[in-house]
Amino acid sequence: MIYGLWENSLYVQTVLLLLGTLAVLGLLTYSLSNKGPLLNSAWASLKSWIFVIPFVFAILALDNPWPLVFLTALSIQSAKTFFQMVGAYHRSWFVWTTYIFIAIEGYAIHNPDLLPYYDLTPMIFLGAITLIPLLRNSALHMIQYMGLSMICFSFFGWSLLHLARFTQMDGGILILIYLVMLTEVSENICWAVSRTFGKVKLFGKISNKVTLEGFLIALVFTLVLAWGMRHLLPVRSEQYWLAAGLIAAVFGRLGDLILSVIRRDIGIKNTGIFIFGRDDILARVDKLIFVGPLYYYVFIFLQGN
Known part of the structure; x- marks a missing residue:
């Protein structure tokens, strides 16, 4: 069967x-x-x-809900790796508050009655973590831990789980595969071209993986792939695949660069579990932290028009 x-x-x-x-x-x-x-x-x-x-x-x-459970677990694992990377994993109150809120978001995605509150969770989370210094009766380094927790939850909780929101749509799993495929292809082409003959470094002090030549060639290939695989989308009109290709190529690189800024600032290159033969789990999901929510809202906007 x-x-x-x-x-x-x-x-x-x-x-x-x-x-x-x-x-x-x-x-x-x-x-x-x-x-x-x-x-x-x-x-x-x-x-x-x-x-x-x-x-x-x-x-x-x-x-359903197993794909959602998987993506929520991936989000929690990403948050764990981030806390380990920035040296805040020992601050268990902040870590567990982040885990709990990510799990709540996953449940809200699954429950239609709670989904309208999903976009309020960053503000509620901010309120929750500001109470931790009071409950601990401590002010030492608390601004640092609150800031890191907010970044972690925003990127690897609220933002990343927008991909999970596609799992609740008809054909949403195929949209999810489509977006991940585009971002992976875009990243690898940009990396390969930049390594082989890239000359103009766009962000040389942050990352050597992005050159002008690599970005432009990756953009073209990503748009061609977006067109070629548009049958994975529920609507195959050019607005949908063109938006997906542009978002994957442009904002996929942005997510990677933002995490590179954090790594450079703390002097760490690769951390956490070694998966997929290259880098830690954050290097696999960083490109999706902007792609997920941007395409989700563009998709909703196009559906409404």
């Missing part, structure tokens, strides 16, 4: 296409992995993607 989205032929075709593409790229990069560090890094990343992606697709194919 087939369950969930495995009954959806478009989902199955998309999964097979992506797995097949990864397999072909994996064989190609493996055969060339000894030709240089760039290809060796590409093989290390693809190898882990090939291992992890089937499990992700299996979870996303499950009936």
Whole structure:
């Protein structure tokens, strides 16, 4: 018996296409992995993607609320990694308050009666963490911990979980896959081009992964891919795929750069669990912290018009 989205032929075709593409790229990069560090890094990343992606697709194919549960857990894990990165993980009151609010947001997404309150959670969260110094009767470093907690919740709770809001829509899982695919392709093309022949560094003091050449070529490829895979969207008109391609290419890089600013400021490059063969979990979700909410509200706006 087939369950969930495995009954959806478009989902199955998309999964097979992506797995097949990864397999072909994996064989190609493996055969060339000894030709240089760039290809060796590409093989290390693809190898882990090939291992992890089937499990992700299996979870996303499950009936509601399991994809939402998975994305909420991913959000909490991202928050944990952020606190570890900035050296605030030992401040358990702030950490657990963040976890609890992220879980509440996940439940609000699942419950239509609570969903209208979702956008109020950042203000409620701010009120909650300002009470912690009073409850602890301590003022030492509290501005720092409150600020870091607010950044963490805003990026990896409220913002990132907008992707989970797509799971409650008809065809929303396919929209989610579409956005993640566009942002990943955009990032990797920008990185590869910037590493090979990129000359004009746009943010040289923050990140060497973004050059003008890499960004422009990635933008073109992302728009072409957005057009080519537009059948994953419930509406295939140009406003939808063009908006997705632009948001993924432009604001995906913005999310990556913002996290690079934080890393540079505290003198840390890579932290946390080592997944997908490259970087920690934040390096996989940082590009989505602006893409998720921006495309969600653009999509809602286009639906209303």
